[in-house]
Amino acid sequence: MANTFKRYTSRAIGTSATAVGSYTVGASTQTTVIGLTVANITANSINVDITHVDVSSNVTYIVKGAPVPNGGALVAVGGDQKIVLQTGDQIKVTANTVSSADAIMSILEIT
Numbered sequence: 069m070a071n072t073f074k075r076y077t078s079r080a081i082g083t084s085a086t087a088v089g090s091y092t093v094g095a096s097t098q099t100t101v102i103g104l105t106v107a108n109i110t111a112n113s114i115n116v117d118i119t120h121v122d123v124s125s126n127v128t129y130i131v132k133g134a135p136v137p138n139g140g141a142l143v144a145v146g147g148d149q150k151i152v153l154q155t156g157d158q159i160k161v162t163a164n165t166v167s168s169a170d171a172i173m174s175i176l177e178i179t
Contacts, residue, residue, distance in 0.1 A: 072177045080109070080167040085119065085160040088173040092158050096179060099153040103174035104145035106161055108136040115164045118144050123156025130159075136169070145173075 076089020093099045108114050118130040130151070136142045145151055151159070153175075163169040 070179050072179070074175050074177055076173045076175070078161065078171045081106075081161050081163055081169040081171060082166040083162065083164065085117075085121075085162045086171075087121075087158040087160050088171045091173070091175070093153045093155050094179075095155055097155065098178040099157070100176045100178075101145050101151040101153060101159060101173060102176055103143075103172070104151075104159065105141050105143050105172050106136060107141040107170045108138055108168060109170055110165060110168045111138050112165070113137050114168045116142060116169055117162045119160045119162075120151065120153075121158045121160055122154070133164075 076091045078086050078088050106116050114136050115133045117132050120128045131144055134142050161171045
């Protein structure tokens with residue numbers, strides 16, 4: 069089994085749910101999200117939702133309506149917090165304002 073650290077980014081996320089870096093866990097792959105940060109790139113406060121979407125399209129909130137002040141960031145995953153993903157899973161971000169958030173996700177893939 070190979071262990072590989074990777075990072076994925078998405079820029080100018082808006083009101084449509086966006087898979088961070090368009091990343092979907094591949095077949096025969098185990099993934100651990102070791103870091104996830106969403107930054108506000110506007111001059112006003114925004115609210116963000118971060119969700120886990122599984123292969124059956126079931127949506128589970130990691131955070132819902134979390135405020136991110138202008139110039140600020142929300143660290144949803146990091147430190148002691150980790151999220152294990154399985155084949156077909158995605159992490160998606162949605163903001164309440166068009167083109168208002170950047171996201172970066174760090175993962176450990178085991179293949």
